[in-house]
Amino acid sequence: xxxxxSYAIPAPPERAYQLLQDPDVLAKCMPGTDHLEKVGPxxxxxxxxxxxxxxxxxxxxxxxxxxxxxxxxxxxxxEGNGKIGFIKGEGLLNLVPQGDATEVKYxxxxxxxxxxxxxxxxxLDATAKMIIKKFFEKLSEAATG
Amino acid sequence: MIAQNFDYxxxxxxxxxxxxxxxxxxxxxAGGMSLIPLMKLRLASxxxxxxxxxxxxxNTIREEKGTLRIGATTTHxxxxxxxxxxxxxxxxxxxxSHIGDIQVRNLGTIGxxxxxxxxxxxxxxxxxxxxxxxxxxxxxxxxxxxIAEFFVDTFTTALQPGEIVREVIVPVEDHSTGTSYQKxxxxxxxxxxxxxxxxxxxxxxxxxxxxxxxxxxxxxPYRATGVEKALEGSAGSPSDxxxxxxxxxxGVDANSDLHASAGYRQHLARIYALRALTxxxxxxx
Numbered sequence: 001x002x003x004x005x006s007y008a009i010p011a012p013p014e015r016a017y018q019l020l021q022d023p024d025v026l027a028k029c030m031p032g033t034d035h036l037e038k039v040g041p042x043x044x045x046x047x048x049x050x051x052x053x054x055x056x057x058x059x060x061x062x063x064x065x066x067x068x069x070x071x072x073x074x075x076x077x078x079e080g081n082g083k084i085g086f087i088k089g090e091g092l093l094n095l096v097p098q099g100d101a102t103e104v105k106y107x108x109x110x111x112x113x114x115x116x117x118x119x120x121x122x123x124l125d126a127t128a129k130m131i132i133k134k135f136f137e138k139l140s141e142a143a144t145g
Numbered sequence: 146m147i148a149q150n151f152d153y154x155x156x157x158x159x160x161x162x163x164x165x166x167x168x169x170x171x172x173x174x175a176g177g178m179s180l181i182p183l184m185k186l187r188l189a190s191x192x193x194x195x196x197x198x199x200x201x202x203x204n205t206i207r208e209e210k211g212t213l214r215i216g217a218t219t220t221h222x223x224x225x226x227x228x229x230x231x232x233x234x235x236x237x238x239x240x241x242s243h244i245g246d247i248q249v250r251n252l253g254t255i256g257x258x259x260x261x262x263x264x265x266x267x268x269x270x271x272x273x274x275x276x277x278x279x280x281x282x283x284x285x286x287x288x289x290x291x292i293a294e295f296f297v298d299t300f301t302t303a304l305q306p307g308e309i310v311r312e313v314i315v316p317v318e319d320h321s322t323g324t325s326y327q328k329x330x331x332x333x334x335x336x337x338x339x340x341x342x343x344x345x346x347x348x349x350x351x352x353x354x355x356x357x358x359x360x361x362x363x364x365x366p367y368r369a370t371g372v373e374k375a376l377e378g379s380a381g382s383p384s385d386x387x388x389x390x391x392x393x394x395x396g397v398d399a400n401s402d403l404h405a406s407a408g409y410r411q412h413l414a415r416i417y418a419l420r421a422l423t424x425x426x427x428x429x430x
Contacts, residue, residue, distance in 0.1 A: 055189055
């Protein structure tokens, strides 16, 4: 599944970039995640508790940051496993200054498998968009707070 | 597959049900047309299920002060076949008749459907076009929420923890109003790939009122206000309708999946908006 879009963060690129690289901020912004555990350089382990509609499940996974070119570009690599399925994906994030704000452009490819993909195909796109939107909303809060 | 073990309660009244909702990991069971499959696949594993199906007074349709009040556990079939709904709010009856298949319509409920907030469900398009209201109830209070504020996002509603949908309020339709719900049905699931509900009223040869609700196109159902504005004040000629319908997907982030790409969905939305508007207009008095 391809995922792309953009979101405006009310902070200059340097600040937005710094927020996106901060494990504490990332943990706070990812729905259902409360902690990222550093396991290597730019590599973190996470536990995510998904709760969307009636669907709920625990995911354990890894987040890795690569190809960093502050303050304009990096790559985000995510993989997670849970009882209800797995997720594996890579995304490129580009930060473009826009006055006092930053437009974060994302472009990624995500594979979803297991039960959730088998029966939830119809809903993956809408659900992924909602999770991304929630993430950036929280990130905007962090940028202004 | 078999669901994980859970506690089951079937309270006899609403107050008892609301008290049970205070616990951790509780789900309300209405018709079970979405929850039970999710539980069997273990995508949902609530510890407690509160079945509201036996609560007296939740399964009712009544007319009150220019509105119809439809209880949460009223099934789609009851809405579709009710003489009251068919005569006083035909759009809702028409939408109900399009849901899933007859087995789903016999068990699935209006409250369960909107609380689940599937982005491709049929009811939301019509409820938005009807400017319906939802009555939400918790152990302490009761509140009325306009339907446009009730649907927050994909599978996300204004329901707070401990709250339940009690009833849905729709207006009694003015008999000069024409309405229609048209959908591109996904043949396996019965859900709408795109669904458009239209309400139109004419006055003095011009369209005085237009309301258009859209489901299936994006992450949440919405009112296509661009279409409404383009129509109101126009004569409602075929080219007026076509111009207005072209606005239906403007500014909307369309969903894309293996059944329909975003571009195809937007195209379908324009086609089905035109169909719904044309039929609605032909039904105006």
